[in-house]
Amino acid sequence: MRKEAPIKSSQVNPTLRILVVDDHGIVREGLSVLLERDGTRKVVGSVATGEEAVIAAERLSPDIVIMDLVLPSLNGIDATRNIVKNCPRISVIALSACHTPEQVSRALNAGARGYVVKAAVGNELIRAISEVMAGRRYISPAISDLLTGGGSASTIPLSPYDCLSDREREVLHCVVGGLTSSDIARRLSLSRKTVDTYRGRMMVKLGVANRSALIRYALKYELPSV
8 A cells, every 4th residue: 555645744834025215226126135135024015105005004904014204295103103003903113214203203103113224224114024023023123222111012202292183183184284274174075164273272282372382393393294
């Protein structure tokens, strides 16, 4: 009786699917080369704006999104918030030259599972991906001391900006872009009175007294989307 050959398992470790988001083409290309170097990761998409990132995340369903924060159209923090809300299975890692406590805290509060500074070496991003895929948070050692408790989820402070509603953020982005109340009303399909109401609420929440101070606050602490 012929002995049957053993059945070989066809199960292999799946290739990690990654979406790269950065408004500089040369950065996206460099990241793609770095991430695909050992064959265990595949860049399934590469986009330049926050709005494109949200759309691509829903369409491509990657495992990881590498997210720059300063992006046109929709900043990386708000894009992260939208992706995490709409696609909670996807993990986002912020990769940014911005690393003030305010920006780091806002990115993590928006749902980013990791934060890597662009000044880091490539191996650190690979390590961050491994940590996040293992269910752990990763913050670059160079900035972890900036956060209370080293960036523990329970110790990341909320910024005043985090208290704004999604609509208030939209209005703020338009204000920073130089749009008048009438322009904003047309763009967002609101009445001018409603726009003025949103702006007034934002001033109270952010502790500023007028439109000029509101714009200065946004340029100092917010990542403009204009």
